[in-house]
Each structure stands twice: as C-alpha cells, then as structure tokens.
Amino acid sequence: MLRGAVLAAALAAAVAFPSAAQDAAKGAALAEERGCGSCHGARGIAEQPPMPSLAGQPAEFIALQMILFRERLRDAPPMPDMAQGLDDAQVEDLAAHFAALPPGPPPDRGEADAAKAREGEALAARMNCGVCHLPTFAGRAQIPRVAGQREDYLAHALAQYRDGTRRGSDTNMNAVMYGVTDAQITALAHYLAQR
C-alpha cells in the first residue's frame, strides 16, 4: 500500500502542464441537472448492474471518457447522447466532482469467493494489471480505478476490450485482454470488485 501511494505521488508530480480550473461544485450541480445519479448512484457508487461507479475515479479518466462519448468515439448508450452539448469546462467540472467523491463498494456486493478471488489475483499479477492501475488498483490519470468497481461492470468492460468492441484512449487494453477466457474474466472481475 505504502509503495503504491509513493508511486502515485511521484507520478502525479511528473505532469506539470497546467490544467484548467475545475469546479467540483459546478460539476455536482451539473450531475444533478443531468440525472447522472439515476444510473451511477447519488454519490457516484452505482447500485444497479451493469453501471460503473464513478466515485473516486481519476479526473483525467472521467474527462477523457466524457470526451470520447461526446465525440461519439465510444459507443455505450445512452452516454453518447447524454454527453451532447457539454463544453470542455463542464466536462472538467463533472470530472472534478466525481473524482472528489469517496470511492467504495456497491451496497449489493456479495461475499468473496475465496477460490475465485485467488484465481483472479494470480491472473492480475501475471497480467501486470497493477503496473498501470497501480498496486492498489486505485488508477491514475487516464487509467481508471478498478478496486471496488461493480463486478458485473468489470466483467462487461473486460469482455468488450477482449472482443474489440471498446477501446480507451489507445488500444492497450485490447492487447492485454487478447485470448483471455470468459472464466478468467469472471475471476478477474471478482477479485478486483472485492478489493
């Protein structure tokens, strides 16, 4: 844990370019107005499958995904339509809002299956997930927090990367997921959701 935190701090220092002034309060008002909470939870922790939790995600990750939706480069209905008309400042405000919310597991998270979690942990280690997502899986910059994410969403997203129906700001996740079986995805999603 400590090592992860030190790493995160070092990485945060690496990017010195100026960022726009984000306003989490404005973002909160906008999220209310657009009804983000009806799927993603009132405090950014999604309570229904297969919606992703956004609380505590890195602001850069949220801003990047919102731009991909707005530009219709990522297809995940209804998000591309919901993102129309947002200007860049609003995107950054929304990102600041969700990044500032405390992360946590969804209320309907079940008990851990020890064998499945162990299999997922071994896979995550072999696939070096923690190198980019950090050893705590808290994410950084454009790379999302996956610790405590909804298990159904994680399984859905990992399958999309494997099947080439989704890509991020680049194609790295597609390459990572090449050839990963459904059973392995199930184990990975379980392990990460229980973190």
Next chain:
Amino acid sequence: MFRLSATIGLAAALALPPLALAQQAPPAPPAWQQGRPDSMAASPLAPHAPKMTMTPADRLPVDALKVPEGFKVELWAHGAPGIRTLAEGPNGTIFGGSRTIGRVYAITEEGGQRKVRTLAQQLNQPNGLAVRDGNLYVVAINRVLRYDGIEGKLDNPGQPADLTAAFNLPTEEHHGWKHIGFSPDGRLTMNIGVPCNVCEFDRDRFAMIVSFRPDGSDRRVEARGVRNSVGFDWHPTTRELWATNHGRDWAGNETPPDTLLRIRRSGEDYGFPFCVGTWNDPAVPQRQCSEFAQPAAALGGHIAPIGTRFYTGTMFPEQYRNQLFIARRGSWNRETLSGYDVVVARIGADGNVTGIEPFLTGFRDDANNGFRGRPVDVFQRRDGSLLVSDEQNGAIYRISRQ
C-alpha cells in the same frame, strides 16, 4: 478489431520469452509493454495521459518558451485539443490533424484573430494531412479521404472522396496512424509502422515508408526496417527523403536512440527489428548490422521525434536555409524526461549531419521531471515564420524574427 487484436497478440506471443504458460494461451501484454525485461516488470513508466479538453489561453506555457536571440515566439492559435500535424492550403488555411480526439481542424485568420473550426470528426486517429492542388488529403487508420477544393467549403465540407479501397492499407491500429506528404514528383508518401513495440513481423508489410500515386495505385517501397516514422520531408535541393524514426521501448534510457534517416535510394533497409545503427537488439534473432543502412544521426533515447521539415524561407537568417527542424514530442520510457523541444539538425555541404542544436525549449520542467506541453509538428508558412503545434495544450505557437 478482432483481427487486429489477433494479429498483434500472435506477433507478441511469437516474439516474447514465454510467460507462465497455463492450459490456455497467455494474454499478450499491451504493445507498448512488449519487449520489457522481467527486471523492469514493476517499472512505473507508462505513456503520459493525453488531454482532450481546451486549455484556456492564460494557462498556456507561452512565457516559459525560449528561442535563440533575434527570434520571438508567441501564441498563434489555441482551442484545438489534441492538435498535431499541420498543413496549409493555397489560401493560407492551416489544417490540423489529431489522434485520440479524432478531429481535423481548419484555422483561418480573420481580422488579426484566428478562428478554429472542427472540419471533420469521429475519425480514427486522423494524423496524416497534406494539401495538393487545393485538395485536402486526410489519412486516418485504414482510411484515406480527399476533400476537393476544401478552402471553398470550410463551413460545410460535405462528404469526402473515399480512397480507402485503392490504398488497401493494413488495418492494424498500433503504430497505424500516419504521417503523409507529397514527394517532389507528386507521390503520396506515408509510414506503415510496426504493430508492436518489438516483434517479428512481415517485413514486406510493416515498418516501411511507402509511396503511391495520389489515386492509391503504383505502391513503391521507399524505405524498409523503419519501425515508425511520423515525420519526414524532402531535401530542398538534393530531393533526398529525410525521415525521423522512433526506436523501441524498454531497452534502456538511451538505448536504442531515436534516429534521423537520410534515404538516398528507394528501398533502403534500416534494420528494424534487428538493428538500429550498430546496436543489435537482443530481443530478436541476431543479424549483422552492417547489412543495413546507417542512420544520419542519433536524436536521443525515447525523445519521440515527429515534425521533421526543412526550412526554405527567407525570414530566418541564411544559416537556417535548407536546415532540418525537428519537433521532439518528449519521452515517457526513460527515467528522466528528455526531448519536449524543437531542434535543428545542421546539414553540411556534403549532406552529412554536423550537429543537432536546440531551437525552441521550455516545454520541459526539469525541476519536477515534468512537462508543460508537447510539441508535435513544425510547419513553415509562406511568410517564412514557423508554426509549432502543442498537442497537450491544443495550441499553435508562431516563431518569427524580432
């Protein structure tokens, strides 16, 4: 997409030392991680995040930028997130390509101000831009589009002519983004990068610079064994093709260097994946590096040279005429950041490189091992001034004589 992933995955699986093999095929690491030794498995180095939102003018690093005595650098345009490649139309419109954000921009000057339009969007990394006879060519990943008479319809460009089938380019995404340019004899020239960090691949399909007639016919190999070149230009008098080339990652802070290639004859082989200059890559089967053409200069490890253009104007002093400006977007795969600047490759009367000197600096923040911007293209306008695009901030700076 699936075919793409399969190709990359197989290539990686063949090239890598076996991972812990379970009953099933091991997952391939992402392309940028391939070739990474076990000793660096926990390295925190990873590509920097792009920024795709607008950076306000008061947050641009203009005041930090430095140019040699007698020059000045100023903000020319901003509000074009992710802008990279620059091209100019006959009436002076500056076109801008991009990668992640999928847009092509058109920037015009009106009453001393610059107006930024989004000309096209939803394209897959439209980094290849060139203008010929008033027509704008846009090359995205596996798409070749031509907007005829573009400057007459900037507000309503309509549907472009789609030349994709005629060019029949590989569909692989990694290193599939293009730099394009028209050669002095009118051939549309582009890179076909290798779809991995380092691997064995079909050397007749990838790691090349190729040229075509503008309709996509008559493909010719200009250079082989070029891992990925996203910047090239033709020498104004010798007409030789000069190209920058990105070296592979995870072989050390300085190894291998990114390089500058002087391609004297069509078809010369620069050695990837086996050699860069005299460096024999230990990750692939060994070959004699003397089999391959040698680079004209080393530009530094991982500095990511992109915009590569000869200066032919008269605004700058005579000593810059026919010299090569190179934008170095800056490193991620080395412990201390390097690059993040524009340099000039000095070329002597015999055509040899005599030195590489700094020209535009200040993007790098050495005190924090960070950066304030990422210069991607250099482009000389007809008045002899030099434009530099900053992808991270969505801005263009103009360098002129004071």
